[in-house]
Amino acid sequence: MTNPIFSIKQAQAADAFTMNQIGIPSAVLMERAALAVADALFDHYDLTKVLVVAATGNNGGDGLAVARLLKVKGIDVAVLQLGKPANATDETKRQQKICAYYQIPFLTSISDFSVYTTLVDAIFGVGLARPVEGHFADVITQMNAAPANIMAIDVPSGIDADSGEVKGTAIQATETVTMAANKLGFTKPQSQPYTGKVIVADIGVYAHE
Ligand SMILES: NC(=O)C1=CN([C@@H]2O[C@H](COP(=O)(O)OP(=O)(O)OC[C@H]3O[C@@H](n4cnc5c(N)ncnc54)[C@H](O)[C@@H]3O)[C@@H](O)[C@H]2O)[C@@H](O)CC1
Numbered sequence: 001m002t003n004p005i006f007s008i009k010q011a012q013a014a015d016a017f018t019m020n021q022i023g024i025p026s027a028v029l030m031e032r033a034a035l036a037v038a039d040a041l042f043d044h045y046d047l048t049k050v051l052v053v054a055a056t057g058n059n060g061g062d063g064l065a066v067a068r069l070l071k072v073k074g075i076d077v078a079v080l081q082l083g084k085p086a087n088a089t090d091e092t093k094r095q096q097k098i099c100a101y102y103q104i105p106f107l108t109s110i111s112d113f114s115v116y117t118t119l120v121d122a123i124f125g126v127g128l129a130r131p132v133e134g135h136f137a138d139v140i141t142q143m144n145a146a147p148a149n150i151m152a153i154d155v156p157s158g159i160d161a162d163s164g165e166v167k168g169t170a171i172q173a174t175e176t177v178t179m180a181a182n183k184l185g186f187t188k189p190q191s192q193p194y195t196g197k198v199i200v201a202d203i204g205v206y207a208h209e
């Protein structure tokens, strides 16, 4: 069997089919996504001091779950929260509560990105809907300029997962752990400097046959 390659619509449809038709809860998929990212981080990243940069969509929720998986293993991890927590998706709100239980620091600004040994990009995934501007773009620029390796969750933030093109500004990741299937945009050569190495994680998403 050949490995599938998903467009954004196919990725969203497969997620929706898995949750709504098969009945696997969204939180299960998020936890499996986070476990895949955490496994890759534990495998070969310097986890002395980690910053997860998370927005309020489900990509951010994946990031918060990763922060907790690191915290419970004794890693020094904090979250840079972009956007208002109150605007988060239900799944991401659930992850915010869990992070609060574990007393993971939530920061709203970072004066010096160079103190971190690993950055986790959980800003935008397949939900990127317009060019990245303003504060989001400033943070991405600062992350790219930092010496740390960057792990991108699902999609390097700012990359269009269909065309592989930069929408405004984009994360230049060391690696991207992408969920369920490779993405169409990652087969385009222009995306490679942004995705770094692409790892496809099986998170138990099933496409409608
Ligand atoms: N159940 C699911 O649907 C699953 C989703 N997963 C994760 O969730 C991601 C998709 O989540 P969402 O659909 O919530 O989308 P995202 O989290 O990718 O982003 C959507 C959010 O970003 C905002 N946004 C989009 N473009 C913006 C821009 N240029 N500037 C500022 N804000 C912008 C939107 O208004 C929305 O609030 C996937 O990439 C994956 O990481 C995984 O947890 C696996 C399961």
Ligand SMILES: [K+]
Residues within 6 Å of the ligand: 059, 121, 122, 123, 124, 125, 152, 153, 154, 155, 156, 157
């Ligand atoms: K991301």
